[in-house]
Amino acid sequence: MYDHYSIQQATALQVELSKQLKFQPVEKITTIGGADISFNKNSSTMYAGIVILSYPEMVLKSYALATYETNFPYEPGFLGFKEVSALLKVWDLIPDKPDVVVLDVNGILHPRRMGVASHFCILSNQPTIGCAKKILYGDNHLPANYKYATAEITSSSDLLGFALRTKEKCKPVYVSAGHLTTQAQSLEIMKNCIGNYRIPEPTRIAHETVNAFRLGKLKIGYHEVNQPLTLF
DNA sequence: GCGACAG
């Protein structure tokens, strides 16, 4: 979908899309999605997955898996052009969309406010949150060393996101709104998604699921989960 | 088992 885009064209599209960003709270949340991509090094096949959990219980209810071919290279700041097409393809497989989706990338915590989470949200028109393991942009400040501690990430007085400590003595994760939610609500939601691991449940489970898919242990398509998955 | 930090 974006394979022929030059970096110049990609930059222009990001600037264009960022004008559509809207920040408003999600009214009621009973389900939350987690999305992730996995691929083999030097392969053009992307394995995309979205898991759906009950909120705030964090119980896996269903998941969707799909593959997508792309040759767009990894370029910091332009990851969306590699991943978004695959995400849209899995997204289409889901009959009952979750109220909000968490992606393991940045949202508006991005030089042009167009991280993958924001990019995906603009195209899917669904509320999203970015929850990345590493910061891409902005003034990094570390939160205090206790669970739920936060620090604001800013860029020339703009609030771009938060560093959130999900576990004591572990590096924080970086939370930012994608689109159709607010910075404060994104942070609040992510705090409610923290289990016993550094990575909050939606993206943690999405990562495990999509890896199992890449390794041939799960099948393509949409699947409902009626009992706890023992695969992990 | 899990995560930070090698490399």
Add this chain to the structure above:
DNA sequence: ATCTTGTCGC
């Protein structure tokens, strides 16, 4: 993003 071996600490 993935793979691989190992150490230390909790």
